[in-house]
Amino acid sequence: MRTGEESHPSHGPAGLTRRGAVTGGLLAAAGLLGAGAPSASALAPSVGAPPADTGPGPLAHFTAVPAAEADAVVVPAGFRADVLAPWGQPLHSSGPAWRADASATAADQARQVGSHHHGVQFFPLGAGAAGKLRGLLVLSHEGADRALLGGGAEKAMAAQGLTVLEIRRYGGVWKTVDSPYNRRITGDSPVRFSGPVPFEGRARGVLACSGHGVTPWGTYLATEENTGACFGTDDTDWQRGEEEVRYGLSAGGHGHPWHEADARFDLASQQARPDRFGWVVELDPRDPSAPPVKRTALGRFAHGSATVTEAGGRLVVYSTDAGDGEYLYKYVSADDWRRLRDQGRSPLDHGTLHVARFAADGTARWLPLSHGHGPLTRKRGWHDQADVLLRARMAADAVGATPLARPERAAVDPVDGRVYLALANSPGGSGCADGGEGRRAGCGDADPYGRVIRWREAPARGAEPGGTFRWEEFLAADDPARSAEGAFAAPKGLWFGDDGTLWISTGVSGHDLNGSAPQYRAAGNNALLAADTSTGEVRRFLTAPRGAEVTGVSGAPDGRALFVNVQHPGERTAPLGAPDAENPRAVSNWPDHRPDGRPRSATVVVHRPASGTGGA
Structure with a gap:
């Protein structure tokens, strides 16, 4: 195995300018992945020979990989990346097989792993050692590329949503297995609504799932992000209202003519239901019969994150509206989450949603989005709490929230409790054309x-409905003091290992990826990096294939x-152009590299093979 190894498939706040540069030191990586990991003095200081074999223990340290433009997943010397659960893999061995020519039908796709992998989480099946060898992998699927997917709107709906797969570790390698737990949630699956916003009648569909969270009671929170892209109309008489404008709904949509196949997505139709999308969705992966539940108390917008923690016994969920010039939100349960559950009430239904207002002096406060509070009154056109949550973006505008530069993922440090937020980037000036002082701030x-x-x-304020806090900049992608081994752009994903290492995944858009701008050239393909929160040092751990983003990250329990x-x-x-039906491999052919194939989103399992390991 060589340094910079390529993976192969297996068979089984815009305007926040307060600069607080944190630099210097070595990243002390105590295990990188989990509690109980042995300490390591530091990462190896430069790219070179693989580290000494440390046996079957957890990841301990790594040498940074250089920026790359290869059509490969590249990981440090001594590690390997195995492909697991690529797009189109059947849920069961008896299911419809992957077709490299994209001829699979929508019905086939609904029985296969979805596309555009984003959130990822492992749920152990069993306690103790058994739970470390067997569990459920939940994947969020954010979208579908028409040129690569093939088929029409029905297949695109089937490619989005969620996948649940049972996986097991054999001989040190994780593999998917046939299991009654395996299932898909798609744009046509039955769903249930719960919380302050009442919906009548049959509801279906989970779409555009990006970031995720995990509740203390073991359920998965999927976030519906850019669902407005699925709507459109051919009716020339249809006109956008204020709410449609604010939620990005338009006749042309984003080039996805779903309205031609399903009246739910035709904005001029009586059956159009854009308000049924844009929610945080709770799924119990251990109950295959349980429908996903859309939790309306967390508000409707393009959720990019649903990071769960607790303060004073109350459940706290940090969420973002992942558009340029949009906002950071925080939901706090009304009482201790255990007490609410003992009473048969969901902590996700009973609580208060807040939005953040930042100031350039490093102070900030949480503003409650509660009917009757501040401008959110009947006199000003807000009917009730359900109306506030349905139009959460507009409610946040009204109270004076601070627009941010594409707020994406939030993460909470398990060591000291600090909250981190990725601001991907901004061309400047977004969200400043109209609105009150809060819209103009920053x-x-x-x-x-x-x-x-x-x-x-x-700690005390974290449990309060509102509260204030002080913020600072942790990392700026364009920091001139950063070394080449830590160069990055467009930070979108954040995830903490139990040891306090912050993992940053990047999502430079295709318009800028591998472009001529110095920062994009230095960063290369999108990547996964590790950051030391005490020193600010950043090291590149993994680079993605051409045209890809690195999205969700989570750890195995061992x-x-x-x-x-x-x-x-x-x-x-x-630089490379775009794929089409005649040449789907114009940009990438990862991971299969078949001469007649096409690129596929996938989960990769990165690990350090241990010499002499047995059958676990």
Whole structure:
């Protein structure tokens, strides 16, 4: 196995300019992945020979990989990346097989792993050692590329949503297995609504799932993000209202003519239901009969994150509206989450949603989005709490929230409790054209490469409905002091290992990826990086294939592996062009590299093979 190894498939705040540069030191990586990991003095200081064989223990340290433009997943010397659960893999061995010519039908796709992998989470099946060898992998699927997917709207709906797969570790390698737990949630699956917003009649569909969270009671929170892209109309008499404008709904949509196949997505139809999408969705992966539940108390917008923690016994969910010029939100349960569950009430239904207002002096406060509070009154056109949550973006505008430079994922440090937020980037000025003082605050400054900010909430205040906090910049992608081994742009995903290592995944758009701008050239393909939160040092751990983003990241319970999602390899990039039906391999052919194939999103399992390991 060589340094920079390529994986192969297996068979089984815009305007936040307060600079607090944190630099220097070595990343002390105590295991990188899990509790109980042995300490390591530091990462190896430079790319070179693989580290000494440390046996079957968890990941301990690594040598940074260089920026790359190869059509491969590249990991450090001594590690390997195995492909697991690629797009189109059948849920069961008896199911419809992957067709490299994209001739699979929508019905086939509904029985196969979805596309555009994003959120990823492992749920152990069993306690103790058994739970470390067998579990459920839940995947979120954000979208579908028409040129690579083949088929029409029905197949695109079937490619989005969620996948649940049972996986087991054999001989040190994770593999999917046939299981009654295996299932798909698609754009046509039955769903249930719960919380302050009442919906009548039959509801179906989970779409555009990106970031995710995990509740203390063991369920998965999927976030519906860019669902507005699925709507459109051919009716020339249809006109956008204020709410349609604010939620990005238009006759042309985003080039996805779903309205031609399903009246739910035709904005001029009486059956159009854009308000049924854009929610946080709870799924119990251990109950295959349980429908997903859309939790309306967390508000309707393009959710990019649903990061769960607790404060003073109350459940806290940090969420983002993942558009340029949009906002950071925080939901706090009304009471101790255990007490609510003992009463038969969901902590996700009973609580208060807040939005953040930042100031340039490093202070910030949480503003409650509660009917009757501030401007959210009947006199000003807000009917009730359900109306506030249905139009959460507009409610946040009204109370004076601060627009941010594409707020994406939030993560909470398990060591000291600080919260980190990825701001992907901004051309500048977004969200500043109209609105009150809060819409104007912090607008106008371009941030083309992105940054990560952080804050700490006092334990007592963290449990309060509102509260204030102080924030600071942790990392700026364009920091000139950063070494080449830590160069990055467009930070989108954040995830903490139990040891406090912050993992940053990047999502430079195809328009800029591998472009001529110095920062994009230095960053190379999108990547997964590890950051030391005490020193600010960043090291590149993994690079993605051409055209791909690195999205969701989570760890195996034994601390020996990372599950990393590689999303949409082969999509359009400025230097390489775009795929089409005649040449789907124009940009990438990962992971299969078949001469007659096409690129596929997939989860990769990164681990360090141990010499002499047995059958586990």
